[in-house]
Amino acid sequence: MAEPLLALEGVEARYGPVKALHGVSLTVGEGEIVAVLGANGAGKTTTLRAISGTVRRSGAIRFAGKSIAGRPPEAVARLGIAHVPEGRGTLSELSVGENLRLGAYSRRDRAAIREDEERILADFPWLEERRNQRAGTLSGGEQQMLALARALMLRPRLVLLDEPSLGLAPRVVADIFRIVGELNEREGMTVLVVEQNAILALEAASRAYVLEVGRVALEGGSEMLRRNESVRKSYLGY
Amino acid sequence: MILAFDWTQLAQQTVIGLSSGGLWALLALALVLIYRSTGVINFAQGEMAMFSTFIAWSLIHHGLSYWEAFFLTLAISFVGGVALERVVIRPVERAPVLTVVIVTLGLFFLVDGAARWFWSSETRSLPNAFSTRPITVAGVAFSIQDLGNIAVSLGVVALLFALFQFTKLGLALRAAAVNPEESRLLGIRVSWMLALGWGLAAAMGAVSGMLTAPALASFDQNLMQPVLLYAFAGAVLGGISSPFGAVVGTLLLGVFVNLIGTYVDWIGTDLRLPAAFAVILGVLLVRPAGLFGRASVRRV
Amino acid sequence: MRRALGIGAWVLAVAAGLGLFLLLPHLVSDFHSRDLARAGVFFIAIVGLNLLTGYTGQISLGHGALMAIGGYTTAALVVHEHWRDVWTIPLAGLAAGIVGFIIGIPALRLSGLYLALVTFGFAVSMPSLLKKFSGLTGGTQGLRFLESAPLQVTGLTGKVTIFGHTMTQNHFLYYLTWSIGIVGFALAWLIVRGRLGRVFRSVRDSEIAAVSSGVNLAATKTFAFALSGVYAGVAGALLAIQDEIVNPLSFTFLLSILVLVGAVVGGLGSLPGLVLGAFFVQYLPSISTHVSSRAGVPDFVYGAAIILVMILLPTGAGGLLRRVARPLTTWLYTRP
Numbered sequence A: 001m002a003e004p005l006l007a008l009e010g011v012e013a014r015y016g017p018v019k020a021l022h023g024v025s026l027t028v029g030e031g032e033i034v035a036v037l038g039a040n041g042a043g044k045t046t047t048l049r050a051i052s053g054t055v056r057r058s059g060a061i062r063f064a065g066k067s068i069a070g071r072p073p074e075a076v077a078r079l080g081i082a083h084v085p086e087g088r089g090t091l092s093e094l095s096v097g098e099n100l101r102l103g104a105y106s107r108r109d110r111a112a113i114r115e116d117e118e119r120i121l122a123d124f125p126w127l128e129e130r131r132n133q134r135a136g137t138l139s140g141g142e143q144q145m146l147a148l149a150r151a152l153m154l155r156p157r158l159v160l161l162d163e164p165s166l167g168l169a170p171r172v173v174a175d176i177f178r179i180v181g182e183l184n185e186r187e188g189m190t191v192l193v194v195e196q197n198a199i200l201a202l203e204a205a206s207r208a209y210v211l212e213v214g215r216v217a218l219e220g221g222s223e224m225l226r227r228n229e230s231v232r233k234s235y236l237g238y
Numbered sequence B: 001m002i003l004a005f006d007w008t009q010l011a012q013q014t015v016i017g018l019s020s021g022g023l024w025a026l027l028a029l030a031l032v033l034i035y036r037s038t039g040v041i042n043f044a045q046g047e048m049a050m051f052s053t054f055i056a057w058s059l060i061h062h063g064l065s066y067w068e069a070f071f072l073t074l075a076i077s078f079v080g081g082v083a084l085e086r087v088v089i090r091p092v093e094r095a096p097v098l099t100v101v102i103v104t105l106g107l108f109f110l111v112d113g114a115a116r117w118f119w120s121s122e123t124r125s126l127p128n129a130f131s132t133r134p135i136t137v138a139g140v141a142f143s144i145q146d147l148g149n150i151a152v153s154l155g156v157v158a159l160l161f162a163l164f165q166f167t168k169l170g171l172a173l174r175a176a177a178v179n180p181e182e183s184r185l186l187g188i189r190v191s192w193m194l195a196l197g198w199g200l201a202a203a204m205g206a207v208s209g210m211l212t213a214p215a216l217a218s219f220d221q222n223l224m225q226p227v228l229l230y231a232f233a234g235a236v237l238g239g240i241s242s243p244f245g246a247v248v249g250t251l252l253l254g255v256f257v258n259l260i261g262t263y264v265d266w267i268g269t270d271l272r273l274p275a276a277f278a279v280i281l282g283v284l285l286v287r288p289a290g291l292f293g294r295a296s297v298r299r300v
Numbered sequence C: 001m002r003r004a005l006g007i008g009a010w011v012l013a014v015a016a017g018l019g020l021f022l023l024l025p026h027l028v029s030d031f032h033s034r035d036l037a038r039a040g041v042f043f044i045a046i047v048g049l050n051l052l053t054g055y056t057g058q059i060s061l062g063h064g065a066l067m068a069i070g071g072y073t074t075a076a077l078v079v080h081e082h083w084r085d086v087w088t089i090p091l092a093g094l095a096a097g098i099v100g101f102i103i104g105i106p107a108l109r110l111s112g113l114y115l116a117l118v119t120f121g122f123a124v125s126m127p128s129l130l131k132k133f134s135g136l137t138g139g140t141q142g143l144r145f146l147e148s149a150p151l152q153v154t155g156l157t158g159k160v161t162i163f164g165h166t167m168t169q170n171h172f173l174y175y176l177t178w179s180i181g182i183v184g185f186a187l188a189w190l191i192v193r194g195r196l197g198r199v200f201r202s203v204r205d206s207e208i209a210a211v212s213s214g215v216n217l218a219a220t221k222t223f224a225f226a227l228s229g230v231y232a233g234v235a236g237a238l239l240a241i242q243d244e245i246v247n248p249l250s251f252t253f254l255l256s257i258l259v260l261v262g263a264v265v266g267g268l269g270s271l272p273g274l275v276l277g278a279f280f281v282q283y284l285p286s287i288s289t290h291v292s293s294r295a296g297v298p299d300f301v302y303g304a305a306i307i308l309v310m311i312l313l314p315t316g317a318g319g320l321l322r323r324v325a326r327p328l329t330t331w332l333y334t335r336p
Helices: A044-050 A073-078 A095-103 A111-124 A125-129 A139-154 A170-187 A198-204 A223-228 A229-236 B007-038 B045-061 B066-092 B099-120 B146-166 B168-178 B180-185 B192-213 B225-239 B243-263 B271-287 C001-027 C030-055 C063-081 C085-109 C112-132 C145-151 C170-193 C197-203 C207-212 C217-243 C254-266 C274-291 C295-314 C318-333
Strands: A004-017 A017-029 A031-038 A056-063 A081-084 A158-162 A189-193 A207-212 A215-221 B134-137 B140-141 C159-162 C165-168
Touching: A004 A044, A017 A031, A017 A044, A017 A056, A017 A215, A031 A044, A031 A095, A031 A170, A031 A198, A044 A056, A044 A073, A044 A081, A044 A158, A044 A189, A056 A189, A073 A095, A073 B180, A073 C001, A073 C063, A081 A139, A081 C207, A095 A139, A095 B168, A111 A125, A111 A139, A125 A139, A139 A170, A170 A189, A198 A223, A198 A229, A198 C295, A207 A223, A215 A223, A223 A229, A223 C112, B007 B045, B007 B140, B007 B146, B007 B225, B045 B180, B045 B225, B045 C159, B066 B192, B066 C295, B099 B140, B099 C254, B099 C295, B134 B146, B134 C145, B140 B146, B140 C170, B146 B168, B146 B192, B146 B243, B168 B180, B168 B192, B168 B243, B168 C145, B180 B192, B180 C159, B180 C295, B192 B225, B192 C159, B225 B243, B225 B271, B225 C112, B271 C085, B271 C112, C001 C030, C001 C170, C030 C170, C030 C197, C030 C217, C030 C254, C030 C274, C063 C085, C063 C145, C063 C217, C085 C112, C112 C254, C159 C217, C165 C170, C170 C197, C170 C207, C170 C217, C197 C207, C207 C217, C254 C274, C274 C295
Parallel strands: A031 A189, A031 A207, A081 A158, A158 A189
Antiparallel strands: A004 A017, A004 A056, A207 A215, B134 B140, C159 C165
16 A cells, blocks of 8 residues: 555654653555544644644654655645634735635645636635635634635645534534535545534544543444444534 | 915925835835734834844945946845744744734844944935926925925835735735635745745835935934834734735824924924824824724624 | 742741841941942833823833932922921922823823823923923922931931931931832732722723723822822932932933833733832943943943843743742742
8 A cells, every 4th residue: 555645653743841642653545535523622633733733743754755744834734734723814904815825825836726726616616705805704614714715725735624613503604614625526635524413523534533621532334433432422422 | 384375385295295204104004014913013114124234235335326226125135034934933923912013023123233233323325216306396495305205105005905916916915814724724824924025125215315315414224213113103003904004004003204394393393203102192082993994893 | 838838938038038138238338238229210110101001001101200200309398498308308209290181181191102202202301391490490400409408317327317316428328218128019009909900900900891890090190190199109209319419310201211211111901020120220320331431332222121031032021930930939839
């Protein structure tokens, strides 16, 4: 089997004196959707932050064969990893159009950027209408889709999605996951998604890791995890 | 005692007010630029501008023409601003705001001291940027210098506006200023954006200084201290969160200060400054975020 | 056992401090006592500013002007009304406290930068205002104590007799200033440790949370301003007594900056480092002059020192002291 697109091994992370990750190992293969589940405080968001470099971390992190364990966030983005943070990370003072444009900030291929922009606007037509609107005035669901669209503007090789369902109505969340699924099927977009909503996550993803107190407690295919007794009880509610 | 009404004088004093206000506005814009990206008022901005003015003086002293020295000083100031940010501000990027404020105060003393060290305290003068002849518009005499100052100020503001609104770099600067964490995730080198901001601010301060000095018969190291006061006051009056507000606020302040000094004898020149601050206080009590600032709703 | 050790260490520290306070003038030259007295003035002002900025989080760039109120109150009472200088101190504190309270009122509507500007404006305007109302303030010349000299406790003879002890003028000024300083510090310490201190800090950390806990925001904020004003007024009065003269140049914006620098270098939001802050602000200018007295170099050195200290100690001396003492206090206060 080819080397996975993303591989973490023994990754530790800390916020000041507090250690949040105690040795997390996981892989994401090209074209997969992989989920990271766990309760609040388990270290899910921290794992994504460790990958994108926005938290102090140590351990091995390899992306497309290269180590990114020491790189700052700006460099990680330039390698093609789009991190959509918790809370969407919308640049609320700027317009929708400007947010989109910034998604492609680290790219230089202007013609291709414009192509991508057209394609993305085709997928999200309402964005075109709201182009000049201040991004902060969008609803939560719209901001989430904007964040996704912005991530796509990078033509990313890997998308890190942090709690996409946070604070959104169920119907909106379903929409978002549907779009993520479509993009994965159609374009082979690789996604690592962190979710508290385990049901949705296990439907969308093919594999998942369950984190507990900063460590991987369980891993496996979605189907298998769905049938796992402790997962069912703790995270699926039945 | 209010003098009998004279429209000509009003027009003339308004233009004079706009002229000085415009130069203050450049410094105000510099303050806003740094405030938006770093969260502090750079108390050393005036002294940096003064230092640039002295550099210009030295260049002219060595034979360059005024405008040659002007543009060369702009470039030197830009580089100097970037360097200052990297050396002095970067180490305290994550420190509490008041710490950074004290650093800028320390910078004030440092730059001021350096200027007094490298150049003696004798007064010197800069040649005029514009001709000092008067020009008559609609029967009223104005000074070309005043009109020239206003034009340059507005021109610089327009250039900056274009940079921020229409270029990729400007977009990145704006993003880095308001959402540094998210911007890093998009690949923006936020730290360098801050340095760039300081460079631009230093350049704007240099313009302010290099135009303020010729308007005076002579200048020394105290040149920009009053300008900093008025720039700070004008920026807050207009709304520190809005560059547009800062410029308009400072222009208004310039006109106000000049008119009140002219028309209200009791205030004259001694109490112009307190009068200005009193008015600003009044405005802030009614609109706590400044004239054009956006108030963050936080009713408690 | 640990508790006893902890208390013992405390008592020892306080005793050592008091001993140092009492003996210091006899260990240094008479002239240096004068400098130490000056440092004491800064100390008092800094303690007051720290209560405001460090504990309630409100910024003031105008404490030099509040010192002016205190200094001029003392001077006016001495020169115009022929009071004895020492007795004017409470009144000076009160006057500045009232002005502080008045400034606190706009502070209710403004915060952060906007408050900084208003206090900044006040500080910057003070010299002009002092010059303008020259009937009371003596205008540009200011007020000189010597006109009423015979009534002064400090006296012209250079020797002062108090409680039966005779001492030089400088020693007297030192003891006067630092005793008041110690009292002021103790008072601040009691406030900070008590309920009011917690209320102050709640305002600093989250106004919304404070109000939901029943804190009267307006009263707390204005009281903090008034209280720190009292300290500044007392400091200003002591400055006037030490110099025996006040004029607009004694109270420029620079003074406000120095008090703020001293508070931050000393360590905002904590009390121990403030003495160091006062010494920093008092002695650094003269040290800088020693490095070289060429024009501009002292200021350059002074500015560089401030920057360096802030880079190395972003939380001030107080922060450093806390970090250094943490292992000790952890050990002392942890159950074995």
